[in-house]
Amino acid sequence: MTNRQLNLNAFIYPTGHHEASWRHPGSVPERLYDVTYFQELARLAESAKLDAVFFADGPALRTEVKYRPDYGLEPITTLVAMATVTTHLGLIATASTTYYEPYNLARLFSSLDHISGGRAAWNIVTTATDAAAANFGYTEHPEVHERYARAREFVDAAIKLWDSWEDDALVLDKAAGVYADPDKIHRIDVEGDYVKVRGPFGSARSPQGRPVLVQAGSSNDGRDFASTYAEAIFTAHQRIEDAQAFYTDIKTRAAAFGRNPDHVKILPGLSPFIGATEAEAKELQREFNELTIVEYGLGQLQKMGRIDVSRLELDEKVPVELFAGAGDITDNDNSRRLVFAKIVEREQPTLRQLLHKLAGARGHNVVAGTPVQIADIIEEWFTNGAADGFNIMPPQYPQGLEAFASQVVPILQERGLFRTEYTGTTLRDHYGLPRPESQYARELAAAGV
């Protein structure tokens, strides 16, 4: 037994991560705009003592909505509703630095952190789709270096806004008539190339000081960004070797930036089909794959893999040459393409097989097995330098999370790898992250004030 504990999030996705999950008889696509559906998922995740729930998001409709539910409800508002029915569960929302204003977004996350008593986290994305760009007055999305340059300025400004009020700025002295101490509320005076924000912020410092910062960069720019800012990193790997290489790279980069590598949690995606026997689990996976819509899968492959398979028959092998250049991690829009390329190289699938392989979780690691087999994979990755925990991506909600919570979590708990009770109340507590002091408090202290 080790003291090191897994961090486990439930990655919430409409009716599940399998692209055809909404078509399954047990799924409830009619409840996707009913917030009680998400509140029930939150209660379920908290009953399993998971660290957090996580929502992906983007400011545009994806074109495949004919074939699959899109994001739907906005995540921060949804997480507020989930916060009101839970007490410990972390709440992670995705939001874009390219298409938000720092002041507005910082305020939303600050409120989420206040309302939840310190459970908010922001998954920082730069959004690389032209559909999003077109909703904000651009004809195409900014190129990647520019997106990351803005993201750095944006995050720096957001952190300064959250630090703007020192923790003891609220005085509340009724007799003296002093509500807050203006000397402890600071302008931030950010004058960047992309972002200009004067401050001070409109809200007092939140319970966690700052929401936990999460990122999912896999490219070179993305890894540097993540190693600089992220406290948790979501990543997609099919094999432990790839996950180990990524894990080592990020921890090394973080150390090089002067950070404690333990304060950068690396959480690969894992989408488990769970059965009483391995055969039963694989049968469940096959059942879902039968429901896939070829046209949807081809569109995804084209969009995320950036390859043209329009002249390929479904039962033809996918030529690995289609993925030329996929290994170039200096190309920032390439990360999922690389994951796809490795699958094709290793497994030499037909187009149909590749579509099924990706149907589960868009290139994330899909495994079908017994609860013990799933727990074994988790333990293997966790104890061999490939992961600090996982972003659990159930193929179907709520059934896949129920199965994981009731069948896999107890095994991990028995093995001493996962908490049986929450030991803290904030997401920083769960992740073992320090609560940062306001940089303005530090600066004044350093100046001897």
Next chain:
Amino acid sequence: MTNRQLNLNAFIYPTGHHEASWRHPGSVPERLYDVTYFQELARLAESAKLDAVFFADGPALRTEVKYRPDYGLEPITTLVAMATVTTHLGLIATASTTYYEPYNLARLFSSLDHISGGRAAWNIVTTATDAAAANFGYTEHPEVHERYARAREFVDAAIKLWDSWEDDALVLDKAAGVYADPDKIHRIDVEGDYVKVRGPFGSARSPQGRPVLVQAGSSNDGRDFASTYAEAIFTAHQRIEDAQAFYTDIKTRAAAFGRNPDHVKILPGLSPFIGATEAEAKELQREFNELTIVEYGLGQLQKMGRIDVSRLELDEKVPVELFAGAGDITDNDNSRRLVFAKIVEREQPTLRQLLHKLAGARGHNVVAGTPVQIADIIEEWFTNGAADGFNIMPPQYPQGLEAFASQVVPILQERGLFRTEYTGTTLRDHYGLPRPESQYARELAAAGV
């Protein structure tokens, strides 16, 4: 008895609308970042069958935070938390067209409307402070015509986004593999001078079709804007004559724009000090005024009234000449200045008296009286073409709302002026507003498709 019913909102303001309310022994400024405080206010408002709660907001810290709590929590997120503990209460949040992006804001309000089951409303403001401008990269706030020009494009785009999915766009046909009908999900292709949004929107149409649109413009531009878009209008008047003139003007303008004047609810602010006797109510008001901080009052007078009183003694009469030009409603930043000017002209107060007069609700109508006297004022304004209802602004929360709910509301109900039970579930139901059809559904129908 008449069938026409009052609309009554509770205008939520940190510890109350009286500027010194936080200093009162009964106030709880330490709970202003505790969402359960606001959830309790929501339950209280709903128990009194009020139409809605309303939050003001702005994307900047006001400079007087030393002397008084500022907005604090972000309103949309706070209203989501309040929605989860209520079932009928309308939820109105203020947000700025100058400092938000239409896509992001439309999504937040759409989610609030979905999450609350059709209770969302947006109080549209254009934000005229340099402090806000400085948080978004500007050195000063855009001039008023430009702000309103952007506001029009912004609201048009937001409406199109909310209309983007026709009401029956969700197909949910598991067998056929059709989640949504792409022919019923529309691009909006807005290409304005200030706002460019392509769409389609990322979320299905919400229960109310569109959130209720609220506005508070009193200037000429503001009145035209409100008469064009607003379904409820907040306004500040001290005397029934002024309120009647405003009421008639807005209803006339709305009719001229081809709208049904009954679908534009005019709701003046009313801040009641309630006592068992009039003397007791006035004593309560005096008690609050005793707690005011002169420096705060002077700052407000200077900022909202746009006058310089720095060379005036507290017990000197305020010269009406200071307000020269206040009657010019073509000047859009002038509306509160005009309210102040009328008070000075009519009452010839000393500076101290003027500060006390404004301390209650920043120029809104403050009345001190018995429950019957308060109900009489409400009835008089309501039945004499001055108001369709009121934005109730209790001097202190929760006490002032408790008093209004338990002592004034029953009188209004007895007089047949106010509901004893909700007759609908959405804010549109409460306000008697139609649920708008999607403009795209209409266009296609008109084209014979």
